[in-house]
Amino acid sequence: MIAKAFSLLELIIVILIIAIISYFLVPKLQDVFLKTHLTQLKSNVAIIQNNISKLKSKEILLLSDFKIDKLDDARVNIKDEKLFTKVIDFDIFSTDNETKELGKWIKTSTLSYEYFLASNQRVLFEIENNIFICKSNIEICKEIE
Numbered sequence: 001m002i003a004k005a006f007s008l009l010e011l012i013i014v015i016l017i018i019a020i021i022s023y024f025l026v027p028k029l030q031d032v033f034l035k036t037h038l039t040q041l042k043s044n045v046a047i048i049q050n051n052i053s054k055l056k057s058k059e060i061l062l063l064s065d066f067k068i069d070k071l072d073d074a075r076v077n078i079k080d081e082k083l084f085t086k087v088i089d090f091d092i093f094s095t096d097n098e099t100k101e102l103g104k105w106i107k108t109s110t111l112s113y114e115y116f117l118a119s120n121q122r123v124l125f126e127i128e129n130n131i132f133i134c135k136s137n138i139e140i141c142k143e144i145e
Helices: 008-061 138-144
Strands: 105-109 112-118 121-128 131-134
Touching (some): 008 138, 131 138
Antiparallel strands (some): 105 112, 112 121
16 A cells, blocks of 8 residues: 655645635734733723822812822832732733843833833833823824823
């Protein structure tokens, strides 16, 4: 009995078809991941801003002076630190400048944070006048808010 095998031409055709499909599929997948990270960012920012507003309202009702001096006790540029623990009740873990995990936050100073949206795109946020605001370019900030 003779064993059947694929010819070199058949293998090249299959590899060529896979390459063509990959050529069109990879950019679509990158777009899906970007939209996923953008949606997650919008959700996180909305929750953080909403909870800061709640804290402000509570302090106003108690007639006390409200000043945000920090959103968490996390260290700057350290991976796997819990971020925003003073304003949210679920865990958001940080990344650092070496690993730059997409879809994660990094604490850059006591009152500033960055979100890694894409491999070449960071979104900067800071606390100013007790408000968590976007400090990146205006297009991305408008899309988030």
